[in-house]
Amino acid sequence: MSTLTLSGVNKRYDNGAHAVRGVDMDITDGELIVFVGPSGCGKSTLLRMVAGLESITEGEMTIDGKRINETSPADRDVAMVFQNYALYPHMTVFRNMAYGLINRGMAKSDIEAKVRETAKMLRIEDFLERKPAQLSGGQRQRVAMGRAIVRSPKLFLFDEPLSNLDAKLRVQMRIEIKRLQRELGVTSIYVTHDQTEAMTLADRLAVINEGLIEQMGSPMELYSDPKTLFVASFIGSPHINLLPARFENGQLQVGDTAMAGFDALPQDVPLMLGIRPEHIAPHADGAFEISVDLVEQLGADSLIYGAVAGFNGNEPHELCVRAGEASQHLPGERIKLNFEAGRAMVFRQDSGERLI
Amino acid sequence: MKRVQFERSAVPYFFVAPQILIIVVFFLWPAAQAIYQSFLLEDAFGISSQFVWFRNYEDTILNFAWLQSAGFTIIFSVLVTFFSLAIALLLAVRANEVLHGSSSYKTMLMWAYAVAPPVAGLMGNLMFNPFVGDLYAALNILGWDFNQKLDAFDASFVVILISVWKQVSVNFIFFLSGLQSIPKGVMEAATLDCRSPEKRFWTITFPLLAPTTFFLMVINITYAFFETFGIIDTTTRGAPGGATNTLVYKVYTDGFLGADLGGSSAQSVILMIMVLVLTVFQFRFIERKVHY
Numbered sequence: 001m002s003t004l005t006l007s008g009v010n011k012r013y014d015n016g017a018h019a020v021r022g023v024d025m026d027i028t029d030g031e032l033i034v035f036v037g038p039s040g041c042g043k044s045t046l047l048r049m050v051a052g053l054e055s056i057t058e059g060e061m062t063i064d065g066k067r068i069n070e071t072s073p074a075d076r077d078v079a080m081v082f083q084n085y086a087l088y089p090h091m092t093v094f095r096n097m098a099y100g101l102i103n104r105g106m107a108k109s110d111i112e113a114k115v116r117e118t119a120k121m122l123r124i125e126d127f128l129e130r131k132p133a134q135l136s137g138g139q140r141q142r143v144a145m146g147r148a149i150v151r152s153p154k155l156f157l158f159d160e161p162l163s164n165l166d167a168k169l170r171v172q173m174r175i176e177i178k179r180l181q182r183e184l185g186v187t188s189i190y191v192t193h194d195q196t197e198a199m200t201l202a203d204r205l206a207v208i209n210e211g212l213i214e215q216m217g218s219p220m221e222l223y224s225d226p227k228t229l230f231v232a233s234f235i236g237s238p239h240i241n242l243l244p245a246r247f248e249n250g251q252l253q254v255g256d257t258a259m260a261g262f263d264a265l266p267q268d269v270p271l272m273l274g275i276r277p278e279h280i281a282p283h284a285d286g287a288f289e290i291s292v293d294l295v296e297q298l299g300a301d302s303l304i305y306g307a308v309a310g311f312n313g314n315e316p317h318e319l320c321v322r323a324g325e326a327s328q329h330l331p332g333e334r335i336k337l338n339f340e341a342g343r344a345m346v347f348r349q350d351s352g353e354r355l356i
Numbered sequence: 357m358k359r360v361q362f363e364r365s366a367v368p369y370f371f372v373a374p375q376i377l378i379i380v381v382f383f384l385w386p387a388a389q390a391i392y393q394s395f396l397l398e399d400a401f402g403i404s405s406q407f408v409w410f411r412n413y414e415d416t417i418l419n420f421a422w423l424q425s426a427g428f429t430i431i432f433s434v435l436v437t438f439f440s441l442a443i444a445l446l447l448a449v450r451a452n453e454v455l456h457g458s459s460s461y462k463t464m465l466m467w468a469y470a471v472a473p474p475v476a477g478l479m480g481n482l483m484f485n486p487f488v489g490d491l492y493a494a495l496n497i498l499g500w501d502f503n504q505k506l507d508a509f510d511a512s513f514v515v516i517l518i519s520v521w522k523q524v525s526v527n528f529i530f531f532l533s534g535l536q537s538i539p540k541g542v543m544e545a546a547t548l549d550c551r552s553p554e555k556r557f558w559t560i561t562f563p564l565l566a567p568t569t570f571f572l573m574v575i576n577i578t579y580a581f582f583e584t585f586g587i588i589d590t591t592t593r594g595a596p597g598g599a600t601n602t603l604v605y606k607v608y609t610d611g612f613l614g615a616d617l618g619g620s621s622a623q624s625v626i627l628m629i630m631v632l633v634l635t636v637f638q639f640r641f642i643e644r645k646v647h648y
Binding site for chain 2: 051052053072073074075078079080082083084085086087088089090099100103147
């Protein structure tokens, strides 16, 4: 039961790289926060700074109001689940889980009870006497979770814990992590580059880009109301459609097509029109036309990929449409599309700032 | 299940022949010669010889000089192995933490490896020379009445010091690569689980280095038994009074300087058996504990 506060946190490496640039954040009790961003954006660095594995160049971090900048990792009372599990290969599963407790001077009988209870919760009680090398990837993942849970820490830190699992197991473990976190009510930070994982797990989501928090909010907030071009393009699967546009003569020009329903936009600034695939639909007298390249049938719905003509003979832009039901369109066909102007977004190309 | 049968052909034998030949000519044949010689009593000029069964072995084992040499060899090997491993491990752990200029630091530590044992011995001999030796002078100034020519302990100190110095570099390389093969994540997980760096070393790092340590132990014992010959031959030559006479050096002095080929052969056969027993013991009882 803990809160974590970051204020003006910076990380600069000796070689000059500025990995984390002034992050402010308040994480409340029992919340699951997901840091999401492309690789190299600084999300793992930020997590490792919370764990104490990386020093804090500037700014302050507090857990429950107490400054932890100088506290050693073991004294911060945080537990971390690593990407490659980082189990101790020479210890049995039991010893792996008990190690942190032994070093904290817990009584032997308490350790025994605590480890057994946690193992039961994670359904690994049959493997307690095995070494990590004798376990499958999924089982190792559970042991790594168990090692974190057994300590009842103030904070759980997850560093891309599911990226080494196959797709099916990943979904299963994702649900399990969410359930465990709810049950235990421990404040958690989860780092991932997978936006689906981020969307499904998070209470709140922090989209990180080049060491900065682009936007923080609930998954739906970020999906439907992104503040920047980066957030809009990062969240959502399939990706949002982005079409270069220009505001001319009171109309939004995309390629050779003028779109109605937009006004009061700056002139002479390269703009970007963003439309989610589900907000476009085939329509007999639609505003613009694509030639179909590919249709992906997903069962409940289908994705139509096609190209829309570019500016003055420039390269055409790829477009994705989520059609409500099984689509009968064939590659090569030209179809007219309409989109919900009210749900479209307009961004500045240069700063990425959202205008509409 | 059908077993795969290869066509019999001379070709594979042709390919392994050079290796077999080397083993036979350089290992099996000399070993057989030694065993045969160990049953013979020869006169000093090598003109006549007489088959004496196990007399040479009896003479060897009941001889005080041999027992003294065996005792010294065991103490010498244990100390050389322990200190060269301990110092190398300490250096490797420190080198592994160095972030700046680590490669030049490592290279300098490895230089000693390029020095041949007799050269190391000669260098040691100079440093402990009563007239020009800096270390000889330093130890005496510090109040240690040091004289390796007269005192058995001082002589042992010299050969052990040189042997350890010579071996530390090899051990260092292996320990360093062993340390670097420990996954970084495991060490990070340990920093979250355990506050004390010393305790982390003994509970995580050291057990994970166990395979390396075991391998080096075998190598180092063999080194102390056999390869230190050159060091002893260039420094103490077994003096004073046979106090630094290892078994291998005694085989050489008795056989080649004392011209007692039969006795010398018997000693080398005993040495072979000792090494065999030691190796079997190491693999049987110690290696079992290092696997994970």
